[in-house]
Amino acid sequence: MSEPTPVTPNLLREWPLPEVGGSKYGRGQVLVVGGAAKTPGAAMLSATAALRVGGGRLTLAVAESVALHVAVxxxxxxxxxxxQDDGGHVAVGAIQSLTDDLGSADAVLVGPGLDEPEGSRDLVAGLAAAVGDETVVVLDAFALGVAADLVDELAPLRGRLVMTPNSGEAERLLGRDCSDDHTDAAEIAGRFGAVVSLGGIIAAPDGRAWAKGTGAGGLGTSGSGDVLSGAITGLLARGADVAQASVWATQVHAAAGDRLAVQVGPMGYLASELLGEIPRVLVEFGA
Structure with a gap:
């Protein structure tokens, strides 16, 4: 297995993002599905990140008890x-209310703020049959926790799927201990036909791989992964392909952390603070 290609600002400038349209529909329709009653903030972080990278029209699907609060x-x-069920978890069958949104979205993110296996599994298992033929899908957080035994159900999404596991989710997807991000990301990519962003390594199912060229420990904070998955989804909605969106977003996310490490300190900045840095980093990278 060859070493991953280091991601640099020059690499990104030579791999420019697609030109965006002049309307919110021209910049792509984003659907973020997550946000149980106790954890709507995760879905909100992802959704905001999708807008910060230039996504156009945004819809958030969250548990009914918090939907009004999220809208405000x-x-x-x-x-x-x-x-939702009595515990505030997104319920089995919730996907039925998303038929129109899933069918019209350019990019769909499922996972941030989900917190219960049965409802989450039902959502993930039904995705391929519900989304449009060209819709790209990102799985993050709890959606990855239930995806290990849904390889067949997710198979129609091969080539238009992104997965953003942390180390624990990677172990669940592979059913073994994980210790090498490149090897593990590549195996997940091959198994699911997905582009995988894991620990700063981005692996594609065709064997290509990249390594982010910046970022430090401060990114290991609550909500940071939600920002990353949302940024990937927003770039996909703009028209980037699955590899390009994943590489760009992973590097932008890390560079935003670098900016905050200088402004705030190497540790202690918040995931929500990354959001304001994203547009500035994009400009620096020529987007």
């Missing part, structure tokens, strides 16, 4: 309430 807190988004 994030006025840029349309909000779709999801059926």
């Amino acid at each position: 807190a994030l006025p840029e988004s349309g909000v779709q309430p999801l059926a």
